[in-house]
Amino acid sequence: MGFGEESYGQFTITQDLGLQYRQRLRYPGLWKQIVGVRTYLNQVGINLDQLIWCKVGTEYMAAFWLDYWIGNQPLYMVFPLLFALEKEKLCSIADRVIWDNTGVNLTWVWNRSVMNNAEELQLQNLTTLISNFNVAAGRDEWIWKLHLSVGFSVADIKNKAAVYNRNITEYIFLWNNSIPKKVGVVSWRAAMERLPTRAALAARNIDVRDTRSTFCGEYEETNEHLLASCQFSQTIWSVIVQWCKVPPLIAFSFKDVLDLHLTVNGSKRRKKVLNAITQVVVWSVWRVWRMRNEVIFNHASPSVVKVVEEIKTMAYLWIKNRMRSSGWSWSDWRSFNFVM
Structure with missing residues (x-):
């Protein structure tokens, strides 16, 4: 040897x-x-x-x-x-x-x-x-x-x-107790790429025939497109940022949308309210998307005005009650003019 x-x-x-x-x-x-x-x-x-x-x-x-x-x-x-x-x-x-x-x-x-x-x-x-x-x-x-x-x-x-033998996600999702858990779950699933969009279903070998968006019919229906870059969602975000009196939203990804509250100045309370509103917007757009059968078969057109009014109303009821802000009137909320 x-x-x-x-x-x-x-x-x-x-x-x-x-x-x-x-x-x-x-x-x-x-x-x-x-x-x-x-x-x-x-x-x-x-x-x-x-x-x-x-x-x-x-x-x-x-x-x-x-x-x-x-x-x-x-x-x-x-x-x-x-x-x-x-x-x-x-x-x-x-x-x-x-x-x-x-x-x-x-x-x-x-x-x-x-x-x-x-x-x-x-x-x-x-x-x-x-x-x-x-x-x-x-x-x-x-x-x-x-x-x-x-x-x-x-x-x-x-x-x-x-963290042993686990993949750590790079993005940390912020759970906001100013809104119901069911609302936050939609944003969390979207951030984790777990919403059943057409592209996601096709990736799971489910026959969806066409992966293009239900609303625009031009681009692949992904989380990013549905909630951030689709013309319908972009229009809603444009109205919301004007209402909240924050700078125009420039989003390169859906996570940029969720982090809108980090780009504005103000107190922690103000940032928390903006984050809650952001998740309500995601929840509302998702609800409209779930009615896609009506869009497809009845040729219905989703109303931006209707969705925005729903966002303002539901956000007001949830956030006002959960943050115990009895001094917030509906008129102040609609003009986004109240103390935070």
Whole structure:
């Protein structure tokens, strides 16, 4: 067997052996309970062994080969040939290293003497690594790598577990309690591309014959077109922004429509009202779209004026009652002239 093969095989065996010994380590105090659930946390992508480090002080109580305390990995992973020679694999740092005024003193307990060139090279590298290591003042301290200044927190675990093996959407939808949940759900589904438009149905292999918009018949019926770029919806948005006294809406996507409240100045309350109105507009346009059979078969033409009046009325009733703004009169609302 060649030297390369022997080293690789030894490395694999040593890695497994190191993991077996890690299971027998004793962690101090609270860490013992935390490490006790490492198996369950590994299932959600959290490796506690990599996140718990020992900041070596005067006690040197961390495990020399198995703990994370020097470099970027445990020493048994960096120097597998030496770990295979180690007689006391659970030894502490104090068993192997003493830092004093004379420098660094190393003590080894091998199963046999270091013999080949590969073992000699690893021993030289390990000696150099330890010689350049600076011991911290005070006692040993176990630290949490995710937040060095704060320390371990359950919130860190929850946050890492929550995103394990999941796709995180780039857009964060704002749920607004000033309107009914059913209204917000329509905007949320549209933002997530989950409305059953003709293009969406065709993408699911549902035969819709024609994916063009019901209203204009020119462009593909997608969420973006239906709620943002269709002439019918654009006309409604134009009237709404004039009514709300905000700058003209320039939307490159549907998410730009939902973020209209972020483009205007004013209080948080004003922004919340504008966001609620935006979601009511989406809900109303969606309701008109759902009546597309009447448009197709009875040649009906959706009325912009009727939809805008519905938006103003429903938004007034929902927002006024849910925000407990008894001072808002209907006449003030229609002119969008009231205190927010």
